Amino acid sequence: MFTIKFLPHNKEIQAEDGITVIRAAMEAGVHVNASCGGEGVCGKCRVIIEDGAVEDGISSLLDDGDIEKGYRLACQAKVRSNLVVRIPVESVVDAGVLNQQSAPRRKAKIKQMDFNDLKEKGLFLPPVEKRYLELPEPTAQDHLPDVTRLVSFLKLNYGEERLQLTLPVIRKIPDILRKDNFRVTATLERPVREGSKTRIINIQAGDTSSQNYAIAMDIGTTTVYGQILDLVTGEVLSEYGDFNGQISYGEDVISRIMFAEKEGGMEILHDAVVHTINNVIEKIVKIAGIDPDEISTITLAGNTTMTQLMLQVNPRYIRRAPYVPAATIYPPIRAKDIGMNLGDHVVALVYPQISSYVGGDIVAGVMGSGIYRTEELTLYIDIGTNAEIVVGNKDWLACAACSAGPAFEGGGIKMGMRATKGAIEDFSIDPITLEPMNITIGNVRPKGICGSGLIIMVATMFEMGIINNLGKFNRDLKTPRIREIQNVWEYVLAWQHESQIDRDVVLTEIDIENLIRAKGAIFSGCQTLLEEVGLSIYDLDRIILAGGFGSYIDLEKAIVIGLLPEIDTDKVTFVGNGSLMGAKMSSLTNRIRRDVGQVTQMMTNFELSETHSFMDHYIAALFLPHTDMEHFPKLKKRLEARQKR
């Protein structure tokens, strides 16, 4: 780590070796004009390296004199030592203006439970274990039936009792026993419910007890992620994600359900997702370098529609009032019966659903994040097209889904896009010149705006007074970047020649409106849900963000636009793919498999559309950050201070 000092701002941060100077500036909250996203073509991000050495940053856009003076392109120059970097400001600016610059980025800390936590907390009850036996061979005096011999010695050598077998295993036993002189390894599947029977699910010749693996899988509407877990060490051996093959039949769950209602549609969707699952399995098995026959169990989590499609349970009634899912809890299912390329003996556990719009992915997040086991009042939010919200602690849990719309995934945003290469993911604006600082994913010329970038833009512009609390641009600002085109006001993030597309990259007032609706739905969802249980957002001890999107959100900015309540950002953690995490934890320990039934039962689902106050809260939330500034006291103070100047 190196220390980078930015002048004239006089801000210092610690930066990793090799990151670009422009990203270090962004982290420090220092604005540097940059239109081309970091590709090095606009030449605007000129900075002077006053002390220390950088790698690269010399460009034909700089003349020899400049280079001599220490000028470099901040988006190309890489940090290789402690540095003093001066940002050339176009006019003499006072400290006040500099201090209006953004606060440093505050992303949520990643916090996931792991295998050692489980062990330490006594929660490690492996769902599948292997037992190696050296059995005596049958003789005229000892002619126990083969199965009885196996079962007796499992009891004698390991104290195993209440064992149950399946026919496929019985079929294997006679020959497997005799393959390696009655030396065998039995795979034992532990009961989820205490007091139930342990099942012998496999039998192998010789000693294979060190090879015992599980798969955890998240079946998302867009992507399917899988992991191979080592059940002996608890390690994640491999992970791989792939697009859900159902995407070609519809972007979201509603369009999938509509497709499933067509003749043969459900079978097509089922086959598509199973094909994806099998692809992912093949990949993770290959990456981990294990024998696929040694996989003993699989846990899957997905939303209600994904779960029903995967299990070929007609999802038709999910999208029709009164929106009932087929089931909440599904029994253990032979993986092969739903088309998975796994051994005959592998049982699939599928995470239970709460309602049509709070599914197994959310339950998995609740289980994996452990919020059902703490005293702390926690708000768990998984943000995607739908935002699912869970609130509660070890004594009670309540949940709701709210349709946020696809703004965070780029939907309904003129130049919105998913968080892929070319999406503006970070942004700053010069308070005087109103010139932008665009940082794109992949450091290439901008193509569009992704969800996290959108939040940063709107929050930054709002705090600087460039847009007002209704999300409208200040019409008085003198810059060609703010303009009215066909009755819609917009801000030009990148001109056509600086972009990857054949037109200017812009942020419009309609985009801002859509973002406000999306964040308003989530905020009022949280508020309504808390009120329904007699609490308010001030009572929250913790917020957990889940979903791919959550890791990119700048927490301070999310508070500024009123997406998150104003809470100490240290109390916000990020769990990544909560669904995958829950599937993983369930694969590692029966304790969580056991608890999930109770959690499902204790979780109360609220239909926000039936809650009278939801619409009121929603309308009140259609402002930046909110009609009622009392919810955002720190922000209010900052804004007031700014206005006084």
Next chain:
Amino acid sequence: MFTIKFLPHNKEIQAEDGITVIRAAMEAGVHVNASCGGEGVCGKCRVIIEDGAVEDGISSLLDDGDIEKGYRLACQAKVRSNLVVRIPVESVVDAGVLNQQSAPRRKAKIKQMDFNDLKEKGLFLPPVEKRYLELPEPTAQDHLPDVTRLVSFLKLNYGEERLQLTLPVIRKIPDILRKDNFRVTATLERPVREGSKTRIINIQAGDTSSQNYAIAMDIGTTTVYGQILDLVTGEVLSEYGDFNGQISYGEDVISRIMFAEKEGGMEILHDAVVHTINNVIEKIVKIAGIDPDEISTITLAGNTTMTQLMLQVNPRYIRRAPYVPAATIYPPIRAKDIGMNLGDHVVALVYPQISSYVGGDIVAGVMGSGIYRTEELTLYIDIGTNAEIVVGNKDWLACAACSAGPAFEGGGIKMGMRATKGAIEDFSIDPITLEPMNITIGNVRPKGICGSGLIIMVATMFEMGIINNLGKFNRDLKTPRIREIQNVWEYVLAWQHESQIDRDVVLTEIDIENLIRAKGAIFSGCQTLLEEVGLSIYDLDRIILAGGFGSYIDLEKAIVIGLLPEIDTDKVTFVGNGSLMGAKMSSLTNRIRRDVGQVTQMMTNFELSETHSFMDHYIAALFLPHTDMEHFPKLKKRLEARQKR
């Protein structure tokens, strides 16, 4: 019923309307010469109807004068009133000789448990029940998931708790609920183990609760029998038997196992028996006139080899020392998974095995006959190629198998045959002329001898002194029927022209030797088994015979040859196909399904070949009836009385 009096014997019996006079005579123990088995072609069975009227019996073999005098052919004349029938004896015989005639036939009484017994004894716990529900339709205020709705109202309306579902049923629920306005019938499978969960195995639109059926099936080496049972009324609606399709690959279990050891052999045998099972199912469904979808459960019983072949469990080690079966208890299996043409939801219960040669057919007999529930010390014998023996009561049970050889099924007997048309099934001999009285199955000319006929012949000839206790013919008797052909002595039962075959039908000393070996094996098996548990055959309270053969055995004759111990014949009962009976009882009540596990555990298997005394007992039993006549005190007295004359 009419009274028939036979002269000059002065014996009276009650006979049913329509039976032939010759069969009435046989039942009365009255000899009438008859060579042609009852077909009416030998003309030897001339009797005089002195009083009363018969139907038919007039033949071209009788001249007009004879007919005038009242002569009729006894094998053609049918009883239609009370009769006085005179047997024309060829010489004046004294009462002493007449009294040497056989005692009346004494077959075992059929005794089977039935549905009413179960109900009376509080043993009726139906394994599958149907529940009809009229569910409220979901509304905006009541949007329970479909499965939750069903489960909640099963609890509310019927007190059903701890319910479990399978995926195929969950798949059906959403659409079935909406098919008839949320009026549905749920099929509930009760747990065999108390305290376990009830499974919802099917869901149907509307009220189908009156239609609920089970199948019971016996998988025999030779034949497969099936029954449809009405689970509401307990009635047997249909029954059908068919030859096991495996017969083409071997007559007995050993040859089947040898075939199974060939490449692909096990699959061929599995497919063959499943094909037979499906044929039988199709037939019994048709006869009963039921909807096959209403079949909820199936129970199957078979010997160890048949069970393993049906379940595709390699039977190789059954026929190899030390003769270990794969398993004793099999888990419940989805009927479809073993190839049965039954609904997806139908679970097959397979009767457990005790050892390689005491299989599920015998366990079924023990369960169905209820010997495990009484105080009485009972001997249960199932006689086929192998004889399986069980002895015990409610406190203990012991079992063994002994290889009797196929004599009782016609094997190893020169003119032996199965009990089908043309087999001599009953026999008597004139003590003076040594002329035979042959009664065949179907009343046709003789083709051969079946097991029950063989026992009667040997017993009758032994008691009359025609053969000695070694089974050798008395060389001094003057009759062309007893002769020596190629060093083997034999008795001609029917001359070529009276038979259906192109040669004389005979009983040879080798046949008798084989019968003695077979009965000796069974008797010494019973004796050894009893001794192993510290008892003797005198301690027996009851004998139960099972197997198709058992119903035809003349009990008195079986005692005379020493097949059965000398016991009051009233204490001998016959259960018919014990395997089918046990399968039926298990289909009707979970009580028996529950008990079977304990019974299997409490039954001690003895390997007779490892028991030192077995060979001694066997050698001692190779006499008629036995070396030690003290075992047969009544017979001893009768023989002594005869010798004194």
